[in-house]
Each structure stands twice: as structure tokens, then as C-alpha cells.
Amino acid sequence: MAPRKKTPAGATPATKTADGGATAGEAGVIGERDRVTLQKITDLAFNALAEVRRGKNPALSIPVRALSNVSFDQEAGLIRLGESRQSRNFFHLKQAKLFMQTFLIAEHCKKLIEAGATTSIRDIYYGAKHSVAGTKENTFEEQAESDPIIEDLEVTIDALREELHLRAENRGAMVGPMTIRDTGDTIDLRRMGSGGWSIPSIVEDNRIEFMKTEAEYILFIEKGAVWARLNEDRFWQKNNCMLLHGSGMAARGTRRLLRRMHEELKLPVYVLTDNDPWGFYIYSVIKQGSINLAYESMRMAVPQARFLGLMSSDAERFNLQPNVSMALKDEDSARIEQLMRYDWFAAKRWQEELALMKKTQKKYELEALSSRGIRFITEEYIPQKLRGRRGDSWLD
Amino acid sequence: MTTEALIQEPEAPKQGRRASAEAMGAKQRDISVSEFFTKNRHLLGFDNPAKALLTTIKEAVDNALDACEEAGILPTLDVTVEEVSDGRYRVRVEDNGPGIVKEQIPKIFAKLLYGSKFHRLRQSRGQQGIGISAAGMYGHLTTGRPVVVVSKIGKGRPAWRVEVRIDSRTNEPKQLNDKNDTVTWDKDHGTSVEIELMGLYRGGRTSVDAYLEQTVVANPHLELSYKPPKGPLVHFPRVSELLPPEAQEIKPHPHGVELGMLIKILHESGRKHVGQTLMEEFSRVTEAVANELCKRAGIDPNAVGSRVDAAKIEALHAAMVASNAALPPIKKFASKVARSDTNLREEVLEEGTGFSPTLADLVIRRAGLEPTLKAKLVTPMMVEKFYAALHESQVKILPPPANCIVPVGEALVMEGLRRRFKGEFFTSHTRPPAVYRGNPFVVEAGVAFGGTLSKDDSADVLRFANRVPLLYQPRACAIHEAVLKVDWKSYGLQQRKGELPVGPLAIFVHLASVWVPFTSEAKEAVAHYDEVVREIRLALMECGRKLGAWVKAQQAERWETQRKSLFEKYIVELAASIHSITKVSEESVKADFHNALPNHVRIAVAPVEGSAPAALEGAAEGAAEGAEAPTEEATSAGDSSPPPPPLRGAGRPSEMPPELSDDGDGNPFEDVTPGNKRQLVLKMRPKSGRK
Numbered sequence A: 001m002a003p004r005k006k007t008p009a010g011a012t013p014a015t016k017t018a019d020g021g022a023t024a025g026e027a028g029v030i031g032e033r034d035r036v037t038l039q040k041i042t043d044l045a046f047n048a049l050a051e052v053r054r055g056k057n058p059a060l061s062i063p064v065r066a067l068s069n070v071s072f073d074q075e076a077g078l079i080r081l082g083e084s085r086q087s088r089n090f091f092h093l094k095q096a097k098l099f100m101q102t103f104l105i106a107e108h109c110k111k112l113i114e115a116g117a118t119t120s121i122r123d124i125y126y127g128a129k130h131s132v133a134g135t136k137e138n139t140f141e142e143q144a145e146s147d148p149i150i151e152d153l154e155v156t157i158d159a160l161r162e163e164l165h166l167r168a169e170n171r172g173a174m175v176g177p178m179t180i181r182d183t184g185d186t187i188d189l190r191r192m193g194s195g196g197w198s199i200p201s202i203v204e205d206n207r208i209e210f211m212k213t214e215a216e217y218i219l220f221i222e223k224g225a226v227w228a229r230l231n232e233d234r235f236w237q238k239n240n241c242m243l244l245h246g247s248g249m250a251a252r253g254t255r256r257l258l259r260r261m262h263e264e265l266k267l268p269v270y271v272l273t274d275n276d277p278w279g280f281y282i283y284s285v286i287k288q289g290s291i292n293l294a295y296e297s298m299r300m301a302v303p304q305a306r307f308l309g310l311m312s313s314d315a316e317r318f319n320l321q322p323n324v325s326m327a328l329k330d331e332d333s334a335r336i337e338q339l340m341r342y343d344w345f346a347a348k349r350w351q352e353e354l355a356l357m358k359k360t361q362k363k364y365e366l367e368a369l370s371s372r373g374i375r376f377i378t379e380e381y382i383p384q385k386l387r388g389r390r391g392d393s394w395l396d
Numbered sequence B: 001m002t003t004e005a006l007i008q009e010p011e012a013p014k015q016g017r018r019a020s021a022e023a024m025g026a027k028q029r030d031i032s033v034s035e036f037f038t039k040n041r042h043l044l045g046f047d048n049p050a051k052a053l054l055t056t057i058k059e060a061v062d063n064a065l066d067a068c069e070e071a072g073i074l075p076t077l078d079v080t081v082e083e084v085s086d087g088r089y090r091v092r093v094e095d096n097g098p099g100i101v102k103e104q105i106p107k108i109f110a111k112l113l114y115g116s117k118f119h120r121l122r123q124s125r126g127q128q129g130i131g132i133s134a135a136g137m138y139g140h141l142t143t144g145r146p147v148v149v150v151s152k153i154g155k156g157r158p159a160w161r162v163e164v165r166i167d168s169r170t171n172e173p174k175q176l177n178d179k180n181d182t183v184t185w186d187k188d189h190g191t192s193v194e195i196e197l198m199g200l201y202r203g204g205r206t207s208v209d210a211y212l213e214q215t216v217v218a219n220p221h222l223e224l225s226y227k228p229p230k231g232p233l234v235h236f237p238r239v240s241e242l243l244p245p246e247a248q249e250i251k252p253h254p255h256g257v258e259l260g261m262l263i264k265i266l267h268e269s270g271r272k273h274v275g276q277t278l279m280e281e282f283s284r285v286t287e288a289v290a291n292e293l294c295k296r297a298g299i300d301p302n303a304v305g306s307r308v309d310a311a312k313i314e315a316l317h318a319a320m321v322a323s324n325a326a327l328p329p330i331k332k333f334a335s336k337v338a339r340s341d342t343n344l345r346e347e348v349l350e351e352g353t354g355f356s357p358t359l360a361d362l363v364i365r366r367a368g369l370e371p372t373l374k375a376k377l378v379t380p381m382m383v384e385k386f387y388a389a390l391h392e393s394q395v396k397i398l399p400p401p402a403n404c405i406v407p408v409g410e411a412l413v414m415e416g417l418r419r420r421f422k423g424e425f426f427t428s429h430t431r432p433p434a435v436y437r438g439n440p441f442v443v444e445a446g447v448a449f450g451g452t453l454s455k456d457d458s459a460d461v462l463r464f465a466n467r468v469p470l471l472y473q474p475r476a477c478a479i480h481e482a483v484l485k486v487d488w489k490s491y492g493l494q495q496r497k498g499e500l501p502v503g504p505l506a507i508f509v510h511l512a513s514v515w516v517p518f519t520s521e522a523k524e525a526v527a528h529y530d531e532v533v534r535e536i537r538l539a540l541m542e543c544g545r546k547l548g549a550w551v552k553a554q555q556a557e558r559w560e561t562q563r564k565s566l567f568e569k570y571i572v573e574l575a576a577s578i579h580s581i582t583k584v585s586e587e588s589v590k591a592d593f594h595n596a597l598p599n600h601v602r603i604a605v606a607p608v609e610g611s612a613p614a615a616l617e618g619a620a621e622g623a624a625e626g627a628e629a630p631t632e633e634a635t636s637a638g639d640s641s642p643p644p645p646p647l648r649g650a651g652r653p654s655e656m657p658p659e660l661s662d663d664g665d666g667n668p669f670e671d672v673t674p675g676n677k678r679q680l681v682l683k684m685r686p687k688s689g690r691k
């Protein structure tokens, strides 16, 4: 890896849109929102410098992103970040590099903001990667090193990822009876073919605007393959719903989009996942937020989201044969124990579901429903579940 | 050594024809000690040419040093080794000692078992009366040349010249030159011994050079000139002008006296009373002690010694040795016994020190128990009773007087090691006097570490007995055994089980005693007496502890240096980022960080030799709130701050941190925050100047 380039990429001051929302490549005056973020980054650097000038060990105070520092807010139905912070010092054997990396990322974000550009977190990884002066060591060896540093920076200076002009890779897709405007382009989500509209990482209202819709509810599906099946049957058309998938765990963009649609369009959200601990967890992240991103729960969680399935109790109700089940693995069992202890799975029905899974030692993939026929999921399972009663057909 | 015990069996009978008792009787006759040792020369250290050369020099040097010390003369020795022809060497050792009277010279140099040191208990190098005459005998045997002695006992006295050889059939000397031969000698007094022998001169661990170098280590008061067969003369000047204090002759100590010895003493005591005999024949036996010992044995102290019956003598012996027996802490012993498969007697012998089977049985019976009682059946109550019984049977006897032993001394051991090794760390320890088999002894140990000593080799073990280096038979030696028994790993060295430690280490062990228990007449290895091994171990452990603390402090210093360079590496990157964000000049940011660096890195002050640094340099308040980055002046003003905490692990050898770590509670590195009074700093100049 080459050493750091001397002339910074964003040396020429860039202009910004009025509201500070970053539109890639768009030139304009730096907006108020960006100005605030820039100030936070400069403050961080000056504080470190002031401390070191007094002979002190400069420290970053980073909110702890761990189970120990989150609490479940029963009333709001959210996971919230607690008060505890950890100190990252420069003069510390194991923290020196992390400290340096944090400032390296901060430096790059500042340049992005000044240039009015937005990049992916992969881009910034490459942008900040170079060899440490005079050594063969790299500032970052892999993206897995820079990603958490970005999150550290977000929480430390209390800036959103998009405020740092960063985005994640697109993940997840959506179709349904709605028209939107995506950075100026009008898109009819009814005409997206078999792949659907790819959900971007930044979906704030300055980029994505909701226009006309006939949808009555939102169905989020864990798996792209099952979503494709439903799209092929034009399930969204017949049932007047928005159909989303997350390719597994819902990415930030997908979660934020769900939240905005739920809030602004007043649409109920239903979640359909595999019947396994991981599927339950995906649901809980959409509903209450995650431990790691607890500081974002407020803007991403959908506390009213409902769990449609697959439930352990569905096996009997829908007469699924034992041979379409899978045996739990050790890690699944451990995960069940963990979930049972989380405050947000404390509700009686959830404890029953988890206990049942533990008891039967079985899990089911969504595709197991196909054992009852190719259109069973669209024609029988989902409609029946939607019609059913709370706590019985669906959980919340 | 009794030669009778070593008489060879009659020749093996030939098949079919067996010798008659008469035929055998005709062949049975005396064997002279010289004949015996001619055949068994390996027992005296003449088993190969290289060893023969060394042994010859060693015997002559030992004698010269003994004689000088006994006469109160600071020894000055000249050792010359020349190769006269291939494999044939002429050795000459000249001393400035008291000299030898004319009449004694032939016997001293050509009669085995003739000497002044055997019949006494006093610390000296020689003790058997064999050494020098054996060397002369070997020389004559291999070259046909006699021993040539020149000796003079005072100013104005003649310097007698004697050529003498041993008649090995009779063990009698034969002088070859005129009995009145004299030479002119510029010395006032002294002795010169010249022996010609077939030998081999070579280097290495068992070489003549190694022997002389080590002799100098253990004899700082010796001035030695050495002319090797090849190369220039080597001179070792005196390090200490002080002659070691004269070793006092002593009587045996009652601890561990053998039964046969006691019987002999009493039988030869004529009409004397038992109590009086005990007081006269043993050290540390006062009237009170003598009476108490007699009481335990059921003897009237006023009874005549030679009339006491065997059973009573045995009881007296038991009382004498009982006072030396010791047991581990009672709880430890009880739990060990409870888990044992053997019987009580076995456990006592195994766990206790100074117990003979007879003594063990005696004390067990006194406690009302059976020696063969299954150990598992022994209750804690019984153990208590046994301990009480031992206590009851013990008479308190003072350890032997210390003045009979003359150790080199801690300071001079270190001085000697320093002369021999270019190490970084030296330490030594002298144990208080102890006793084996009634003989007092003192163990001292020292270590040299680091520097030019080889890192990858096993430790160099220098063994000494009464200041004489022991070069051969390390594996047979109690010193070697004791070195192996020490857990050097806990002092930060590498050691495989049952092997010598590996590292840049030299180990010095000196056993000083009125009678050194050698494994053979060649005086090559110390016999394995429990008490001796134990004392050596304790001395080594003491040195090990000091070494371990030092090694750890060094390691901590290395880690600090690593930490420092790690910070320096990232300062470059960090300064670039902070410059880019703040627009403050990169150089100035760098300087700020470098200026703060000393506040956050600790490096130990160079330790005082012989002890580990218990503390680090205290830092000043210069780094306090609002102050400018501390300068050197500021940091050195910290004398008044309270003593800083010891380095991590110092004094806790087994807890060496396995790797660099800043984690965890109680990590001293974490305390390093400015303004903290416990703060510790490294005195160093920031790399870049202050802005």
C-alpha cells in the first residue's frame, strides 16, 4: 500500500445544497447541516490537540455500543443507548492505532463534506488505506476494521452516517403500488420487473419522496427468493401491499425506509422470516432496533411492526410434515437462550414461541411452506395469517 | 577410605579345577595403598592424559594455597606448564608459603596417605594426604622421572632440593639425589614442586586454564602468574589484600554423628564420665545439654563412659540425632499422610528431614503408635501426638560455631564473578552455617547474568568446594543436582524439566566445610547429602529471586521502549490527520505529541547491582493541569513525590505478563496520567524540539 497522498482529495472547497443533504457530485454552498458536522469534527481534533499540549493523554469518549449499555424502553418499544462511554486514548498500547484511525476517518469525512460528495463505506476504506509512514503496516488492513471506526465516529460526535456523507452498499428491494421520486427521478414501483427497486442506503426525504400510493400495508420478507416468488404472483397487486426484502438482516436504508413509510403513510408493517432464532432477531431489529445501532433506534425502529411468521406453532396449524423441518444446531439453542433473556422478547407469547422451538428442537425455512403447494404461501398462508387474530396468527 | 574394603576377590576358578583353600591362602597377602591406587588411578583423577595434567596442577596449587593460608601468608603463585616433548609435560608450581622441613619432604611427596589435614576437622582444600604424592606417583609411572622439590622455611635457611619417587610396593619414598643438596633461591620461604608426566593440554570446560580462572574467582586474595604451554604469560593480580580469616579447628557436632563413631568415642574415653566426654568431644555440648542428653537416654551423666552398655549408647545416639530432625507444618503432613498408600514410618522418612529409620520408629513408639500403621488410618489426633513426641525427644543444641567455616563472602563472590564474566547483573548469597553428619558447612551462591554470556546455551555452572573449582563429574555432583532442583522458570529463565536453565547465566556455588563430602578420592563431585542439597537450593533460590526481579524490570523497560516506538509511529499519521482537520502545522502537531510522550512512557532507572529496582523515578508535577509540556528539568524535580509503585511483577516471579498488554485492572501503565502523583516518566528528550 502506498503512503498517504500529500494533497488531500477534497482540497478544493466544495459547495452544497441548502439543506446539507448530500447529493453526489452536486455542487452548491455548504449547508447548515454540513456546517454543524464539520464543526463537530474540527472540535474533536482541537480538543485532542489541547489535551496533548497540556501533557495529557488525549482521549475520545465513545458511547459503548454493547448489550451492557442498552436498555429497552417499554413505553416507546425501543432499544435505547445508555449513558456509559468508553475512553479511547492515544497513549495506550492497544488503543493508539484505533485513535489514529478514528482521526483518519474523520479527516476523510471532512473532505467528503467539503467536496459535497458522498461515498460508500467501502470507498472510504480504500481512501483512507495507506501504509503507515516508514513501515509495511497499513492504516487499515481490511474493511472490517474501518466499518466499526465509522460507527465509533458517528456516536462520538453524534452525527448520522449520511451527515458524514457515507453510505452503505445497497441492499434489499421493493415493489408495490406506489410512485416515488428518487433524487429527482420519478419511479413507478408497479413497473419494476422481477428484480424490484433496489433500496439505497440513504433514503432521507431530500432524496426519496413518496408520491401516490394505494398500498394498505407493508410486507417485509427476510429472503429475496421468497420475495421473488411473491412478486412473480404479483401478490402486491392482488393484496394492495408494498413488498420488501432485506436479503437477510434489513440494512440501515431498508429499516429507515420502513420507518418512514410507516410513519408518513400510516401503513402497518408485517414481517415474514424463517422460523429460526436468526429470523426472530431480524424481526426484533426492525421493531425495536439493534444493540449496535441503538443510537439510531429513534429514527429506524418500527415499534408497531408485527410478526407474521414463520412461527413454531405454524407447523401444526399448517400441517407441515416433520421432514421439511431442520434440527436445531448448538448455536441455535444458545441463541434461543439469549433471546429469551432479552427484555424485548419478554412478552408471554414470545417466550412460548421460543420455548416451543427449544422443546421441538426444530426450525423451518419459509420455503418449507412450498411443501404444501407452489402457491400455498401466497394464496393460503399469508392471507389466512393476516386475517387471523393478534397473539394467535401474528405477534407483536 | 579403607583399602581393606576394596580388596579384589580371588581369581575366578578355571573350569573343572578348583583352587584349594591352601592354594588360595598362599596367594592372600597385604595390598599396599600405593599398589592399590596404581591399579585404580582413576579413583584419584588420573584416568586420562588431559585429566592427569589438570589433577597434577590442581593438587599442587591446592596445597600451596592451604599452606599459605595456614601460615597467614598472602599467596603468590607461579604455575608453569611446558611441553617437553610430544605428550610429555613438565609442571612446576611455586609458592611463597611457609616451606617444608627437610625431613618431611620425601614423605609428603612420595608417600600416600601422609599429611597434616586428615586427623582434624578444619576447612582446607586438601584433606586426605594423598593428593600430591599421587601426582608424583603418576608422573614417575608415565615418565620415569622423580618429583623435584625445592623448599625453604625462612630467611637465611638453606633451600633444600629433593628428587624423590614412591616405591609403590611399600608405599615408601625413595630419595634419588644427595640428601644435602641445596640450591640458591632468592625467596625467603616457599616451596616449588616439579613433576613430569604424560598428559594432554587442551581447552574447554575441564581445561587447566578454566581451572585456574575459576580458582581466581573463588580466591580473590590470590596473585597468580600462569605460563601456559603455548602463548604468553597470564597474570591475575590480587583483588583482595585481605587474607581470609583463619578457619578454626572444631570438634564434631552432635547432630548426625554416627553410632559407630559414638561407640568408639565412649570406649576410648577411659575413666571419664559420660557427661564430661560428651562436652569434650563434641562442639556445642554444654553441661546442661550433656545432662539433658543423658537423661533422655536414661544414663547417669556421671557414669564411666567406657562401661555404658550398647543399648544405652544407642539411646544416647538417638537423643543426639533427634534434635536435628524436622517435619513439615503439621497440616501439610496430616493431609499428605491421609492420601498416602504406605505406612507411618515411610511417611516420616519421606516428609521429614534428619530422620533415620531407628529415630522414626523411636518417636512413633513414644507417641504410642506403631511404625507400620497404615498411613490412611492415621488420624489428625495421632499426627498431633507424634509431633508432640518429637518435640519431647528433642534437646535444643546450638548450631555449630560459624567461625570454623570461612566462606568467600557475598561481596567478594560478586567481585570474582565480575572479574570472570562480562555480565550485566551480579548477585550472591551466603547461607548461615548448617550441618550434615555432624559436620558444619556453609553454602554460598552467586549468579552473573546477561552481557556477553551466551543466550542460547545452558547456564555455566561453576562448582567449588573449599575454594577449589570442581571441573569433572558435574552430573554426579550434589551442586548440579541442586541447580536442577531450582525452578529457574519462575525467575524468568527457560528450563526444561530435569535440565539446566538456558540463558546468559553463570551460576557460582561454593560449599565450604570442615570436611567436604566428596563422592571419591579424586575430589571431583560433592556427595548428595539432603542437608547439603537443601542449603545449595536455598542459596540459589535467593539469588534467583533477585535475578528474577531484575530480569522482570529489564523486560518492563523493553516493553516501555516498544510502547514508545509504537506511539512514535502513529504520531506521524495522527499529526497528518489532525493537521488536515485543524490546519495547524503538521510539524507543530507532531512536536506537541512528542512533548507529551515522556509523560506516558515509563522506563526503569538502571538497577543497583545485586538488587532489582524496586521503584522507578518519580515524576514531577510539571505535567499538571494547564502547564506546558514537561521538560527534563521539570521531571527531575520529583524527588519529593511519594515513592512510586514497584514495577509490575517485580518480586512476583511467576506472574510475568505473557505479552504486551495495557488491559485489565490494576495495570500500572494505566496509571500514567499527567498530574497523577504516582506518575512515572522516562527521562528523555522529545524527538522534535519544542515549538
Ligand SMILES: Nc1ncnc2c1ncn2[C@@H]1O[C@H](COP(=O)(O)OP(=O)(O)OP(=O)(O)O)[C@@H](O)[C@H]1O
Pocket (backbone or CB within 6 Å): B059, B063, B064, B067, B095, B097, B098, B099, B100, B108, B114, B115, B116, B117, B118, B125, B126, B127, B128, B129, B130, B131, B132, B133, B191
Ligand atoms: N606447598 C606446600 N607447602 C607446605 N606444606 C605442604 C605443601 N604441599 C603439601 N604440604 C603438606 O603435605 C601434606 C600432604 O599433602 P597432600 O596433598 O598429599 O595431602 P593433603 O593436602 O593433606 O590432602 P589431599 O589428599 O586431599 O590433597 C599436606 O597435608 C601439607 O601438610
Ligand SMILES: [Mg+2]
Pocket (backbone or CB within 6 Å): B059, B062, B063, B125, B126, B127, B129, B130, B131, B132
Ligand atoms: Mg593436597
